[in-house]
Amino acid sequence: MVGRHKEVKIHFLPGHVQVLEDDITIPTQRALITGATGLLGRAVCKEFRDHNWHVLGCGYSRARPRFEQLNLLDAEAIRETVQDFKPHVIVHCAAERRIDVAEKQPDVASDLNVAASGNLAKEADQVGAFLIYISSDYVFDGTSPPYLEEDMPNPLNIYARTKLEGEKAVLQNSEGAAVLRVPALYGEVERLTENPLTLLFNCVQHTHEYAFLDHVQVKFPTHAKDVATVCLQISQRKLEDPSVKGIFHWSNNEQMTKYEIACTMADVFNLPHNHLRPITDAPVGPILRPLNPRLDCSKLEHLGIGQRTPFRIGIKESLWPFLLDKRWRQTVFH
Ligand SMILES: NC(=O)c1ccc[n+]([C@@H]2O[C@H](COP(=O)([O-])OP(=O)(O)OC[C@H]3O[C@@H](n4cnc5c(N)ncnc54)[C@H](OP(=O)(O)O)[C@@H]3O)[C@@H](O)[C@H]2O)c1
Numbered sequence: 001m002v003g004r005h006k007e008v009k010i011h012f013l014p015g016h017v018q019v020l021e022d023d024i025t026i027p028t029q030r031a032l033i034t035g036a037t038g039l040l041g042r043a044v045c046k047e048f049r050d051h052n053w054h055v056l057g058c059g060y061s062r063a064r065p066r067f068e069q070l071n072l073l074d075a076e077a078i079r080e081t082v083q084d085f086k087p088h089v090i091v092h093c094a095a096e097r098r099i100d101v102a103e104k105q106p107d108v109a110s111d112l113n114v115a116a117s118g119n120l121a122k123e124a125d126q127v128g129a130f131l132i133y134i135s136s137d138y139v140f141d142g143t144s145p146p147y148l149e150e151d152m153p154n155p156l157n158i159y160a161r162t163k164l165e166g167e168k169a170v171l172q173n174s175e176g177a178a179v180l181r182v183p184a185l186y187g188e189v190e191r192l193t194e195n196p197l198t199l200l201f202n203c204v205q206h207t208h209e210y211a212f213l214d215h216v217q218v219k220f221p222t223h224a225k226d227v228a229t230v231c232l233q234i235s236q237r238k239l240e241d242p243s244v245k246g247i248f249h250w251s252n253n254e255q256m257t258k259y260e261i262a263c264t265m266a267d268v269f270n271l272p273h274n275h276l277r278p279i280t281d282a283p284v285g286p287i288l289r290p291l292n293p294r295l296d297c298s299k300l301e302h303l304g305i306g307q308r309t310p311f312r313i314g315i316k317e318s319l320w321p322f323l324l325d326k327r328w329r330q331t332v333f334h
Helices: 039-050 075-085 099-104 106-127 158-173 200-205 224-240 258-268 298-302 311-322 326-333
Strands: 003-013 016-026 030-034 054-059 089-092 130-136 178-182 211-214 246-249 276-279
Touching (some): 054 075, 099 106, 130 158, 200 258, 246 298, 258 276
Parallel strands (some): 030 054, 030 089, 130 178, 178 246
8 A cells, every 4th residue: 555645845945944745645565576578567567656656677688777687587686686675565477478489498488487486486475575476377278168266277388387387386485475367468569579469460451461360269368457457456455455365367358369359450440351361270280279268257356356458449559559551540549
């Protein structure tokens, strides 16, 4: 929570001193956000700052100059950062989330997603900080949705396995921690290639080329800012009620395939979509993915926690800076 305080300002004017009292809000709660340079971490930093928390955002290769550089593979660096800042809450967004990279370099993915998460949880516990570990709907195999928090995970690929092991490492090292599983995310990106969903906008706009898109595996595209709001709400609740801990699910409830996501992008910007073609055969490829990992979110809903931005609204907000047709952009937005 934040506190309201009287700030006394003393103005020295020639001949007299004027004392003014201002009623201002000073942050009294500290939040450390890992992965602050990434899609979700940026949204989480903004959400906590907008609610007057004192935020320390940590990134790695993209950290400078806006964020603190913290290599989570360095256990000593984690200890120093946590001990110095003494956060009340840590939202752990950093991860190797590129599925193909995790498959090629499983040890690297495991070092970051599992070992570093365990170390961070240990340090959180030392200073009494509440840790939220961001996990994934991919911990499930997608054969019997919707999934409750206590349903049996069965990860199908290496990324998903490391996320599940990361959950266990966190809960073993910090008994009061929380795991928040979320589905495919989108949001404000620095470039379209930053995120697998926003990347689809490239083929939507290149109307002269056919794009063949999966129309079998379903996703629940969720706005990063909604997940950020949920992290803030869980943190606020935890400060009032220490029994808030364990695994939680949050997800948008609009079910779409990649093909449907691309068609919706075309639709909201009035672009043609005849060049978008559905692939209705079951996906084949070296990396298995769950066909329908829908998350049941009723546990958080019963706590009165949650926010869902309709996909058409959220995707329009996120993509319009990347519209190639500037004339259209001027007509609609200016
Ligand atoms: N995106 C999705 O669709 C999705 C779906 C389900 C779950 N999730 C989970 O949500 C979380 C956030 O995902 P995201 O999409 O925001 O990820 P992202 O955009 O790929 O960001 C990854 C973050 O991890 C940081 N990082 C990488 N290596 C690091 C290291 N050695 N030390 C410290 N930080 C390091 C990166 O920092 P630099 O860039 O500065 O190096 C970056 O800030 C992850 O836990 C992910 O598993 C994501």
